[in-house]
Amino acid sequence: MLQELVQWDKELFLFLNNLGTPSWDAFWMFITNKWSAIPLYTLLLGLTFKHYGLNRTLVILVSVALMIVVTDQLSNFFKYGVQRLRPCYDPELDGLVRLVKNSCGGKFGYFSAHAGNNFAVALFFTFLLRAYYRYIGVFLILWALLVSYSRIYIGVHFPLDVLTGALIGLIFSWLFTKLAIFAHHKITL
Numbered sequence: 001m002l003q004e005l006v007q008w009d010k011e012l013f014l015f016l017n018n019l020g021t022p023s024w025d026a027f028w029m030f031i032t033n034k035w036s037a038i039p040l041y042t043l044l045l046g047l048t049f050k051h052y053g054l055n056r057t058l059v060i061l062v063s064v065a066l067m068i069v070v071t072d073q074l075s076n077f078f079k080y081g082v083q084r085l086r087p088c089y090d091p092e093l094d095g096l097v098r099l100v101k102n103s104c105g106g107k108f109g110y111f112s113a114h115a116g117n118n119f120a121v122a123l124f125f126t127f128l129l130r131a132y133y134r135y136i137g138v139f140l141i142l143w144a145l146l147v148s149y150s151r152i153y154i155g156v157h158f159p160l161d162v163l164t165g166a167l168i169g170l171i172f173s174w175l176f177t178k179l180a181i182f183a184h185h186k187i188t189l
Contacts, residue, residue, distance in 0.1 A: 009160045013087055016152045016159065017098050024153075025100050032114065032150035040143060044125050051132050063180035064124060071120050071172050075113035075165065084110035088155050099155040112157045112165035115148040119169025120176070127177045144169070 020028070030036050049057045086109035088099045122140035129136050148166060151157035 005160070009158045010087075010090070010093065013152060013158045014093070014096055016149070017087070017155055018096075020098050020100065020153050028150045028153045029100060031146050032154055034114070037118075037143070037147075041121075044121075044129075047129055047133070048125075051129065060128065060180050063176045064121065066179075067120050067124060067172050067176035068117050070176075071116040071168060072113050074168065075111055075116055078111050078164075079106065079108040082110045083108050084158075084161070086156050087158055097155045101154050101156065105156050109157050109161050110164065111168060112148065112151050112161045114151050115144070115157075115162045115165025116169045116172070117165075118144040118147040119166045120173045121169075123170055123173035124177055127173065128180075 045057070045061070048060055052060065085107060086104055087093055087097050088104035089107055090097075119141075122137075122144040126137035126140050144166070148162045151162055152159060
């Protein structure tokens, strides 16, 4: 059963990865670059400040920073614990992977920290701002999906790496939203 799932994951990866063309490579490299989200994060910070004020915004910033650190470090724990090779290092896929980056990155790739962090941030701010902006969740989830797919497109993650990262992001976004709410109430009491 597990072997069949892994084989299916590899086949889906090859299909999705090989949809890429050189004319789209620059776009997907931009999307996958963590610095490309700075304007989005700046906007989210501004919206948070507008609706929650300085004190709550600081609590929210600390919560987001902790959420990203926890998600990122859990990803590292899984990468070295599970030791699933990235597609570009998998000998079964040698010569079949369309690697867009100059390098593949670390040897192991389960689960995607990019997917985990982007879904965590997207859902955290969706929970936080949906009362003020009806469609913010759609926009933020779309961004997280684009970043997650970019990891497959450029050849460094399997679909299950990305899916697991998204699920971990969902879990931590919920937990850290609760933490931010709890921390705010303790500070204001």
